[in-house]
Amino acid sequence: MKPNQLENRLIQFAIDVIMVCRIKDNSFASVHLAKQHIRSATSVVLNYGEAQGGKSARDFLHKMKICLKELRECLINMKIQKGAKLITDIGAFR
Template sequence: MEYRDLADRLEDFAALIIKQYSNMPDSYAGQYLAQQLIRSSCSAALNYGEALGAGTSRDRLNKLRIVLKELRECLRNLNIQFKSSLLQTDGAKPVQKENDELIRIVVTLIKNSK
């Protein structure tokens, strides 16, 4: 996989999250989790862009670790929303699947960078 393809996937993932919450939930918990999910998904995409422009391999590896941290936060957030019925099964499963695939890709990049 080329690095540009992953950048596009991360951007698409963040956009998918933003679209999912175009209408903010009414509950406090729903709003809190939705806002945090939007921040962490966008952070993953933005930090990957930083990783692409990193000056050193150490800096690149550090940015990839941040991307991984943000993606894992997204996954936990989605799981909480799914388990608390803030997200419907049909809406959550494709997003969770893409999130899981992105985590696996970034883990592989980190392992191969060492």
């Protein structure tokens, strides 16, 4: 995969998360998890952009590890929301 393709996919992922978070109810749990989910999802692509400008291979790897950490956080957040039935109709945002 070319670097530009990965960047575009990460941008689309962040957009998709934002769109899913727009259709949530206004409960404390939904709002709390939605805000954190958006921060994590957008952090991935922003850190990826930083990694592209890394000063060394070590710096690049460090920033990519941060991206992976944020992606794991997104996955766990989605599992929590799914388990708590806070995500109900994902197909509605596309």
